[in-house]
Amino acid sequence: MNPPRSHELLSRRSSRLLVVDVQEKLAAAMSSDTQQDLFESCRFLCQGAQILQVPVTLTEQYPQGLGPTVASLIEFTETRHAKKRFSALECTGWPTAAEAIDDRFQIVVAGMETHVCVQQTVLDLLAAGYQTYVAVDALAARNQLDHEIAIQRMANSGAILTTAESVIFEWCETADAAEFKQISALIKSRAT
Template identity: 40%
Template structure:
């Protein structure tokens, strides 16, 4: 198992960054901004993405800051807290052939945590982007990050993901992604 994140072997997974949920998050704006950076870079570097929406009829769809960056064919509605409770999501992950999952979203201690634990159980290598996840309280976020780390997830930052996806400076891709970092 590789320890570095690879653009050719990873998939970006954005969990439940939704209109009615986001305003209640502690540091939610930061998480939204970093998910936007990850989605933009994934689009530029041809890293596939998958987006979940928990009960969108009640919680709304993905926030506007992200919706224009998301291919609607990559959006999956769910009712289970863990994304792995939805067969369509499991099927899309399996079809992708990707084994490294880069995870951001809301809430860290509920849907993100349960999804990550299930992904680890399924044998995926999981990288949780600490500055791209949020909960209503920082205590819940920190407890969830600690638990995910104890269970085998790697905790990373947005910039760590971007630079590992790139791998080197001086390329056209680097020049395209650099504005997201500055």
């Protein structure tokens, strides 16, 4: 019999990945290094989610003005949710965590901007009862201070800070998983 796992650990059966507003025109306001790091980390999370069958949701803030999601992420979901409200929770159509019929009460959040749409989304997810994880290496903002303060505020409000690689290893859970070789290759490809 396996010992019980911590309720703080992510499970692929209980999780969703939410990528907030990684859009072409919005990303153009970021430094090129920040853009590249964000795109790579978000794609890495989406690839891991796809391998481990974790649902991926992408949102777009006012796509008519800020453009579509960057091309490297579009393949991971058929639907992108357009929004004008900064928080993404409403546009997803998700009920509160207690009302969710699919038992997906853990939400991993990535995207931009950290202090606007990501922060408001995270705070609303927490208010709706979701166990909310923030992949801090898959976030971006134009201003470093805004970025840092938003991360602190989300953590102080109850969000769990983590990294993209930690998320994927928690979803995988064991080297005995059927998908481990794919996950291992994905990790190795990121390191190069």
